[in-house]
Amino acid sequence: MPVGELPDVFAGARAEVPDTLADHLLNIELIDHHVHGAFEKAVDRAGFEAAINEGSTDPVPSFMTQFDSPLGLAIRRWCAPVLGLQPHADADAYWARREELAPDELTALMLGAAGVSRWIVDTGFKGDLINTPERLTALSGCPSSSILRLERLAEDLLEAGTAAQSFPASFRAALKEAADSEEIVGTKTIAAYRTSFDINWSRPTDTQVIEHAGALAPRTPLRLDDPVLIAFGVHEAAEHGLPVQFHVGFGDRDLDLHRTDPMLLLPLLRTMTPVPVLLLHCYPFHRQAGYLAQAFDHVNFDVGLAINYLGVRSTALVAEALDTAPFAKQLYSSDAFGLPELHLLGSVLWRRAMGLVLGDWIRTGDCTETDAIRIVDMIGVHNATRVYAL
Numbered sequence: 001m002p003v004g005e006l007p008d009v010f011a012g013a014r015a016e017v018p019d020t021l022a023d024h025l026l027n028i029e030l031i032d033h034h035v036h037g038a039f040e041k042a043v044d045r046a047g048f049e050a051a052i053n054e055g056s057t058d059p060v061p062s063f064m065t066q067f068d069s070p071l072g073l074a075i076r077r078w079c080a081p082v083l084g085l086q087p088h089a090d091a092d093a094y095w096a097r098r099e100e101l102a103p104d105e106l107t108a109l110m111l112g113a114a115g116v117s118r119w120i121v122d123t124g125f126k127g128d129l130i131n132t133p134e135r136l137t138a139l140s141g142c143p144s145s146s147i148l149r150l151e152r153l154a155e156d157l158l159e160a161g162t163a164a165q166s167f168p169a170s171f172r173a174a175l176k177e178a179a180d181s182e183e184i185v186g187t188k189t190i191a192a193y194r195t196s197f198d199i200n201w202s203r204p205t206d207t208q209v210i211e212h213a214g215a216l217a218p219r220t221p222l223r224l225d226d227p228v229l230i231a232f233g234v235h236e237a238a239e240h241g242l243p244v245q246f247h248v249g250f251g252d253r254d255l256d257l258h259r260t261d262p263m264l265l266l267p268l269l270r271t272m273t274p275v276p277v278l279l280l281h282c283y284p285f286h287r288q289a290g291y292l293a294q295a296f297d298h299v300n301f302d303v304g305l306a307i308n309y310l311g312v313r314s315t316a317l318v319a320e321a322l323d324t325a326p327f328a329k330q331l332y333s334s335d336a337f338g339l340p341e342l343h344l345l346g347s348v349l350w351r352r353a354m355g356l357v358l359g360d361w362i363r364t365g366d367c368t369e370t371d372a373i374r375i376v377d378m379i380g381v382h383n384a385t386r387v388y389a390l
Helices: 019-027 045-051 070-079 091-099 103-113 133-140 150-159 164-180 206-216 227-239 262-271 286-295 306-321 340-363 369-387
Strands: 030-035 116-122 144-149 184-189 244-248 277-281 299-301
Touching: 019 340, 019 369, 030 277, 030 340, 030 369, 045 091, 070 091, 070 306, 070 340, 103 133, 103 340, 116 133, 116 184, 116 369, 133 144, 144 150, 150 164, 150 184, 150 206, 150 227, 164 184, 164 206, 164 227, 184 227, 206 227, 227 244, 244 262, 262 286, 277 286, 286 299, 286 306, 306 340, 340 369
Parallel strands: 030 116, 116 144, 144 184, 184 244, 244 277, 277 299
Antiparallel strands: none
Protein backbone atom coordinates (compact mmCIF):
# COMPACT_ATOMS: atom_id res chain seq x y z
CA MET A 1 0.00 0.00 0.00
CA PRO A 2 1.17 3.59 -0.54
CA VAL A 3 2.80 5.05 2.57
CA GLY A 4 0.44 7.29 4.56
CA GLU A 5 -2.86 5.94 3.20
CA LEU A 6 -5.63 4.24 5.18
CA PRO A 7 -4.90 0.51 5.21
CA ASP A 8 -7.36 -1.89 3.59
CA VAL A 9 -9.17 -2.54 6.85
CA PHE A 10 -10.98 -5.57 5.39
CA ALA A 11 -7.85 -7.39 4.25
CA GLY A 12 -8.45 -11.06 4.99
CA ALA A 13 -12.17 -10.46 5.58
CA ARG A 14 -13.47 -9.20 2.23
CA ALA A 15 -15.84 -12.15 1.86
CA GLU A 16 -17.56 -11.19 5.12
CA VAL A 17 -18.37 -7.57 4.21
CA PRO A 18 -20.57 -6.64 1.22
CA ASP A 19 -18.68 -4.54 -1.31
CA THR A 20 -20.86 -1.43 -1.07
CA LEU A 21 -20.63 -1.37 2.74
CA ALA A 22 -16.88 -2.03 2.65
CA ASP A 23 -16.30 0.77 0.16
CA HIS A 24 -18.41 3.15 2.25
CA LEU A 25 -16.49 2.34 5.42
CA LEU A 26 -13.17 2.79 3.65
CA ASN A 27 -14.17 6.25 2.38
CA ILE A 28 -16.31 7.81 5.12
CA GLU A 29 -14.63 10.82 6.75
CA LEU A 30 -15.23 10.38 10.47
CA ILE A 31 -15.71 12.93 13.23
CA ASP A 32 -13.49 11.91 16.14
CA HIS A 33 -15.58 13.37 18.94
CA HIS A 34 -13.11 12.73 21.78
CA VAL A 35 -9.40 12.89 21.13
CA HIS A 36 -6.18 14.47 22.42
CA GLY A 37 -3.08 15.77 20.66
CA ALA A 38 -0.02 13.79 19.63
CA PHE A 39 3.37 14.15 21.31
CA GLU A 40 5.25 17.24 20.21
CA LYS A 41 8.65 15.67 20.91
CA ALA A 42 10.10 12.28 20.09
CA VAL A 43 9.73 9.54 22.71
CA ASP A 44 12.18 6.71 23.32
CA ARG A 45 11.07 3.11 23.13
CA ALA A 46 10.42 2.90 26.86
CA GLY A 47 8.20 5.97 26.62
CA PHE A 48 6.42 4.51 23.61
CA GLU A 49 5.69 1.23 25.37
CA ALA A 50 4.53 3.04 28.50
CA ALA A 51 2.12 5.05 26.35
CA ILE A 52 0.41 1.90 25.05
CA ASN A 53 -0.48 0.74 28.56
CA GLU A 54 -3.51 2.66 29.79
CA GLY A 55 -3.75 1.09 33.25
CA SER A 56 -0.27 1.26 34.74
CA THR A 57 1.76 4.38 35.41
CA ASP A 58 4.91 2.35 36.19
CA PRO A 59 7.73 1.56 33.74
CA VAL A 60 7.17 -1.59 31.70
CA PRO A 61 8.73 -4.54 33.60
CA SER A 62 11.93 -5.98 32.13
CA PHE A 63 10.34 -9.42 31.62
CA MET A 64 7.85 -8.16 29.03
CA THR A 65 7.17 -5.76 26.18
CA GLN A 66 3.93 -3.90 25.49
CA PHE A 67 4.24 -4.99 21.87
CA ASP A 68 3.03 -8.34 23.25
CA SER A 69 -0.44 -7.01 24.04
CA PRO A 70 -3.66 -6.67 22.01
CA LEU A 71 -2.77 -3.05 21.26
CA GLY A 72 0.86 -3.81 20.46
CA LEU A 73 -0.21 -6.56 18.07
CA ALA A 74 -2.70 -4.20 16.39
CA ILE A 75 0.00 -1.54 15.92
CA ARG A 76 2.26 -4.06 14.20
CA ARG A 77 -0.65 -5.26 12.04
CA TRP A 78 -2.22 -1.97 10.97
CA CYS A 79 0.32 0.84 11.52
CA ALA A 80 3.34 -0.94 10.04
CA PRO A 81 2.00 -0.70 6.44
CA VAL A 82 1.45 3.04 6.86
CA LEU A 83 5.21 3.30 7.51
CA GLY A 84 6.01 1.23 4.42
CA LEU A 85 6.56 -2.04 6.31
CA GLN A 86 4.87 -5.39 5.89
CA PRO A 87 1.91 -6.15 8.15
CA HIS A 88 3.10 -7.81 11.37
CA ALA A 89 6.63 -6.41 11.04
CA ASP A 90 8.41 -7.39 14.23
CA ALA A 91 8.71 -4.92 17.08
CA ASP A 92 12.38 -4.08 16.44
CA ALA A 93 11.80 -3.45 12.73
CA TYR A 94 8.78 -1.29 13.53
CA TRP A 95 10.70 0.73 16.07
CA ALA A 96 13.72 1.21 13.76
CA ARG A 97 11.47 2.55 10.99
CA ARG A 98 9.53 4.77 13.37
CA GLU A 99 12.75 6.37 14.66
CA GLU A 100 13.60 7.52 11.14
CA LEU A 101 10.69 9.97 11.24
CA ALA A 102 10.53 13.31 13.04
CA PRO A 103 7.50 13.76 15.37
CA ASP A 104 5.66 16.12 13.02
CA GLU A 105 6.33 13.85 10.03
CA LEU A 106 5.06 10.80 11.91
CA THR A 107 1.97 12.63 13.16
CA ALA A 108 1.09 13.98 9.71
CA LEU A 109 1.49 10.50 8.25
CA MET A 110 -0.72 8.73 10.80
CA LEU A 111 -3.38 11.44 11.09
CA GLY A 112 -3.53 11.83 7.34
CA ALA A 113 -4.22 8.11 6.95
CA ALA A 114 -6.97 8.05 9.60
CA GLY A 115 -9.71 9.40 7.34
CA VAL A 116 -11.00 11.90 9.92
CA SER A 117 -12.70 15.13 8.86
CA ARG A 118 -12.80 16.84 12.28
CA TRP A 119 -11.11 16.42 15.66
CA ILE A 120 -12.92 17.39 18.87
CA VAL A 121 -10.02 17.83 21.24
CA ASP A 122 -9.74 17.62 25.02
CA THR A 123 -6.70 19.72 25.92
CA GLY A 124 -7.00 19.35 29.70
CA PHE A 125 -4.40 16.61 30.29
CA LYS A 126 -0.63 17.16 29.86
CA GLY A 127 -1.28 19.95 27.41
CA ASP A 128 2.37 20.96 27.52
CA LEU A 129 3.43 17.64 25.94
CA ILE A 130 0.96 17.30 23.08
CA ASN A 131 -0.26 19.19 20.03
CA THR A 132 -2.76 21.98 20.42
CA PRO A 133 -5.95 21.74 18.35
CA GLU A 134 -4.40 24.28 15.99
CA ARG A 135 -1.35 22.05 15.47
CA LEU A 136 -3.55 19.00 14.92
CA THR A 137 -5.33 20.96 12.21
CA ALA A 138 -2.06 22.03 10.61
CA LEU A 139 -0.60 18.51 10.63
CA SER A 140 -3.74 16.69 9.51
CA GLY A 141 -5.33 19.26 7.23
CA CYS A 142 -8.63 18.82 9.11
CA PRO A 143 -10.42 21.34 11.35
CA SER A 144 -10.42 20.95 15.13
CA SER A 145 -12.78 22.02 17.88
CA SER A 146 -12.09 22.10 21.62
CA ILE A 147 -13.58 20.68 24.80
CA LEU A 148 -13.30 22.67 28.05
CA ARG A 149 -12.37 20.51 31.04
CA LEU A 150 -14.43 21.68 34.02
CA GLU A 151 -11.99 20.71 36.77
CA ARG A 152 -9.13 22.46 34.99
CA LEU A 153 -11.23 25.60 34.58
CA ALA A 154 -11.97 25.72 38.32
CA GLU A 155 -8.32 25.06 39.19
CA ASP A 156 -7.15 27.81 36.83
CA LEU A 157 -9.52 30.33 38.39
CA LEU A 158 -8.51 29.52 41.96
CA GLU A 159 -4.79 29.33 41.14
CA ALA A 160 -5.07 32.75 39.49
CA GLY A 161 -6.24 34.19 42.80
CA THR A 162 -10.01 34.24 42.34
CA ALA A 163 -11.51 34.76 45.80
CA ALA A 164 -13.89 32.10 47.05
CA GLN A 165 -16.65 34.71 47.31
CA SER A 166 -16.23 35.52 43.61
CA PHE A 167 -15.74 31.95 42.42
CA PRO A 168 -19.35 31.10 41.42
CA ALA A 169 -19.72 34.26 39.34
CA SER A 170 -16.26 33.89 37.77
CA PHE A 171 -16.94 30.27 36.86
CA ARG A 172 -20.25 31.22 35.24
CA ALA A 173 -18.60 34.03 33.30
CA ALA A 174 -15.99 31.63 31.95
CA LEU A 175 -18.71 29.18 30.90
CA LYS A 176 -20.65 31.96 29.16
CA GLU A 177 -17.51 32.86 27.24
CA ALA A 178 -17.10 29.20 26.28
CA ALA A 179 -20.73 28.94 25.19
CA ASP A 180 -20.27 32.01 22.97
CA SER A 181 -17.03 30.66 21.47
CA GLU A 182 -16.87 29.14 18.00
CA GLU A 183 -13.92 26.94 18.98
CA ILE A 184 -15.32 25.35 22.17
CA VAL A 185 -18.18 22.94 21.47
CA GLY A 186 -18.56 21.21 24.85
CA THR A 187 -17.20 20.49 28.31
CA LYS A 188 -15.82 17.46 30.13
CA THR A 189 -15.66 16.26 33.72
CA ILE A 190 -13.14 13.80 35.11
CA ALA A 191 -15.22 13.15 38.22
CA ALA A 192 -14.39 9.48 37.66
CA TYR A 193 -10.81 10.27 38.70
CA ARG A 194 -11.49 12.95 41.28
CA THR A 195 -14.51 11.75 43.30
CA SER A 196 -15.99 8.73 41.46
CA PHE A 197 -19.71 8.76 40.65
CA ASP A 198 -21.17 7.75 44.03
CA ILE A 199 -21.47 11.32 45.30
CA ASN A 200 -24.33 13.71 46.01
CA TRP A 201 -25.15 15.07 42.54
CA SER A 202 -27.77 17.57 43.71
CA ARG A 203 -27.17 21.16 42.62
CA PRO A 204 -25.34 23.04 45.40
CA THR A 205 -26.15 26.57 46.48
CA ASP A 206 -23.70 29.40 45.92
CA THR A 207 -23.15 29.54 49.68
CA GLN A 208 -22.02 25.91 49.66
CA VAL A 209 -19.81 26.49 46.63
CA ILE A 210 -18.13 29.50 48.25
CA GLU A 211 -17.49 27.54 51.44
CA HIS A 212 -15.94 24.59 49.59
CA ALA A 213 -13.91 26.79 47.24
CA GLY A 214 -12.51 28.60 50.25
CA ALA A 215 -11.46 25.32 51.85
CA LEU A 216 -9.81 24.12 48.62
CA ALA A 217 -7.97 27.27 47.57
CA PRO A 218 -5.06 27.11 50.07
CA ARG A 219 -3.92 23.69 48.83
CA THR A 220 -0.69 23.46 46.87
CA PRO A 221 -0.74 22.00 44.31
CA LEU A 222 -4.45 22.60 43.85
CA ARG A 223 -6.42 19.53 42.77
CA LEU A 224 -10.18 19.81 42.43
CA ASP A 225 -11.51 16.69 44.16
CA ASP A 226 -14.40 18.22 46.08
CA PRO A 227 -17.80 16.64 45.30
CA VAL A 228 -19.68 19.92 45.83
CA LEU A 229 -17.49 21.77 43.32
CA ILE A 230 -17.62 18.85 40.85
CA ALA A 231 -21.42 18.84 40.97
CA PHE A 232 -21.49 22.64 40.68
CA GLY A 233 -19.37 22.55 37.53
CA VAL A 234 -21.52 19.95 35.80
CA HIS A 235 -24.81 21.67 36.63
CA GLU A 236 -23.48 25.06 35.53
CA ALA A 237 -22.14 23.72 32.23
CA ALA A 238 -25.55 22.21 31.53
CA GLU A 239 -27.30 25.44 32.52
CA HIS A 240 -25.17 27.29 29.95
CA GLY A 241 -26.28 24.84 27.24
CA LEU A 242 -22.90 23.16 26.87
CA PRO A 243 -22.71 19.40 26.18
CA VAL A 244 -21.01 17.55 29.04
CA GLN A 245 -18.64 14.63 28.52
CA PHE A 246 -18.03 12.14 31.37
CA HIS A 247 -15.04 9.84 31.52
CA VAL A 248 -16.64 6.46 32.32
CA GLY A 249 -14.96 3.18 33.18
CA PHE A 250 -11.68 2.13 31.56
CA GLY A 251 -8.72 4.28 32.51
CA ASP A 252 -5.54 4.18 34.53
CA ARG A 253 -5.32 2.86 38.06
CA ASP A 254 -5.82 6.28 39.65
CA LEU A 255 -9.56 5.68 39.46
CA ASP A 256 -11.66 3.14 41.37
CA LEU A 257 -13.14 1.31 38.40
CA HIS A 258 -16.10 -0.16 40.29
CA ARG A 259 -17.17 3.36 41.32
CA THR A 260 -17.31 4.62 37.72
CA ASP A 261 -20.31 2.55 36.64
CA PRO A 262 -22.51 5.09 34.79
CA MET A 263 -25.60 3.74 36.57
CA LEU A 264 -24.33 5.73 39.56
CA LEU A 265 -25.10 8.88 37.52
CA LEU A 266 -28.85 8.19 37.56
CA PRO A 267 -29.63 10.82 40.24
CA LEU A 268 -27.86 13.43 38.12
CA LEU A 269 -29.34 12.37 34.79
CA ARG A 270 -32.85 12.53 36.25
CA THR A 271 -32.48 16.11 37.50
CA MET A 272 -29.90 18.02 35.42
CA THR A 273 -30.78 20.49 32.70
CA PRO A 274 -31.10 18.15 29.70
CA VAL A 275 -28.17 19.14 27.52
CA PRO A 276 -26.36 16.40 25.58
CA VAL A 277 -24.44 14.08 27.93
CA LEU A 278 -21.62 12.05 26.39
CA LEU A 279 -20.48 8.93 28.25
CA LEU A 280 -16.92 8.29 27.08
CA HIS A 281 -15.13 4.91 26.75
CA CYS A 282 -17.56 3.04 29.03
CA TYR A 283 -15.83 -0.39 28.92
CA PRO A 284 -16.58 -2.64 30.81
CA PHE A 285 -19.83 -0.73 31.47
CA HIS A 286 -20.76 -0.24 27.81
CA ARG A 287 -24.01 -2.17 28.17
CA GLN A 288 -25.04 0.04 31.10
CA ALA A 289 -24.16 3.07 28.96
CA GLY A 290 -26.29 1.68 26.13
CA TYR A 291 -29.21 1.29 28.51
CA LEU A 292 -28.85 4.88 29.72
CA ALA A 293 -28.71 6.10 26.12
CA GLN A 294 -31.98 4.26 25.51
CA ALA A 295 -33.59 5.53 28.72
CA PHE A 296 -32.64 9.24 28.52
CA ASP A 297 -33.08 11.38 25.43
CA HIS A 298 -30.05 13.52 26.30
CA VAL A 299 -27.59 10.64 26.93
CA ASN A 300 -25.15 9.45 24.26
CA PHE A 301 -22.08 7.22 24.51
CA ASP A 302 -19.04 5.78 22.77
CA VAL A 303 -16.61 2.91 23.24
CA GLY A 304 -13.53 4.87 22.23
CA LEU A 305 -10.22 4.18 24.00
CA ALA A 306 -11.22 0.57 24.66
CA ILE A 307 -11.41 -0.10 20.90
CA ASN A 308 -7.67 0.53 20.64
CA TYR A 309 -6.76 -1.40 23.76
CA LEU A 310 -8.84 -4.45 22.87
CA GLY A 311 -7.23 -4.68 19.45
CA VAL A 312 -8.65 -7.62 17.49
CA ARG A 313 -11.25 -8.20 20.21
CA SER A 314 -12.69 -4.73 19.64
CA THR A 315 -15.05 -6.26 17.08
CA ALA A 316 -16.89 -7.97 19.94
CA LEU A 317 -16.96 -4.70 21.89
CA VAL A 318 -18.47 -2.79 18.97
CA ALA A 319 -21.07 -5.53 18.54
CA GLU A 320 -22.04 -5.34 22.23
CA ALA A 321 -22.23 -1.54 22.06
CA LEU A 322 -24.96 -1.97 19.45
CA ASP A 323 -27.05 -4.18 21.76
CA THR A 324 -29.70 -1.81 23.11
CA ALA A 325 -29.06 1.86 22.33
CA PRO A 326 -30.72 3.63 19.41
CA PHE A 327 -28.13 4.10 16.68
CA ALA A 328 -28.66 7.86 16.91
CA LYS A 329 -27.19 7.85 20.44
CA GLN A 330 -23.70 6.42 19.78
CA LEU A 331 -20.62 8.30 18.49
CA TYR A 332 -17.20 7.42 17.12
CA SER A 333 -14.06 8.35 19.04
CA SER A 334 -10.47 7.16 19.29
CA ASP A 335 -9.52 8.95 22.55
CA ALA A 336 -6.02 8.89 21.09
CA PHE A 337 -3.39 10.54 23.29
CA GLY A 338 0.28 11.09 22.59
CA LEU A 339 1.12 8.39 20.06
CA PRO A 340 -0.27 9.23 16.60
CA GLU A 341 -0.61 5.50 15.94
CA LEU A 342 -3.64 5.65 18.25
CA HIS A 343 -5.34 8.33 16.13
CA LEU A 344 -5.05 6.01 13.13
CA LEU A 345 -5.73 2.73 14.90
CA GLY A 346 -9.01 3.85 16.47
CA SER A 347 -10.29 4.63 12.99
CA VAL A 348 -9.03 1.39 11.44
CA LEU A 349 -10.40 -0.89 14.17
CA TRP A 350 -13.79 0.87 14.29
CA ARG A 351 -14.25 0.67 10.52
CA ARG A 352 -13.25 -3.00 10.49
CA ALA A 353 -15.51 -3.87 13.43
CA MET A 354 -18.52 -2.06 11.96
CA GLY A 355 -18.02 -3.85 8.66
CA LEU A 356 -17.75 -7.29 10.23
CA VAL A 357 -20.69 -6.80 12.60
CA LEU A 358 -23.05 -5.18 10.11
CA GLY A 359 -21.91 -7.54 7.37
CA ASP A 360 -23.06 -10.41 9.54
CA TRP A 361 -26.43 -8.71 10.09
CA ILE A 362 -26.83 -8.34 6.32
CA ARG A 363 -25.90 -11.96 5.59
CA THR A 364 -28.45 -13.26 8.10
CA GLY A 365 -31.20 -11.03 6.72
CA ASP A 366 -31.50 -8.89 9.85
CA CYS A 367 -30.45 -5.68 8.12
CA THR A 368 -30.26 -4.32 4.58
CA GLU A 369 -27.09 -2.82 3.18
CA THR A 370 -28.89 0.53 3.01
CA ASP A 371 -29.69 0.25 6.72
CA ALA A 372 -26.07 -0.63 7.52
CA ILE A 373 -24.71 2.38 5.65
CA ARG A 374 -27.17 4.66 7.46
CA ILE A 375 -26.03 3.25 10.84
CA VAL A 376 -22.38 3.85 9.90
CA ASP A 377 -23.15 7.44 8.90
CA MET A 378 -25.04 8.14 12.12
CA ILE A 379 -22.34 6.82 14.45
CA GLY A 380 -19.38 8.00 12.38
CA VAL A 381 -20.55 11.53 11.50
CA HIS A 382 -24.15 12.65 11.91
CA ASN A 383 -24.62 12.13 15.66
CA ALA A 384 -21.55 14.22 16.52
CA THR A 385 -22.70 16.94 14.11
CA ARG A 386 -26.04 17.12 15.92
CA VAL A 387 -24.81 16.77 19.51
CA TYR A 388 -22.12 19.45 19.22
CA ALA A 389 -24.06 21.67 16.78
CA LEU A 390 -21.14 21.63 14.35
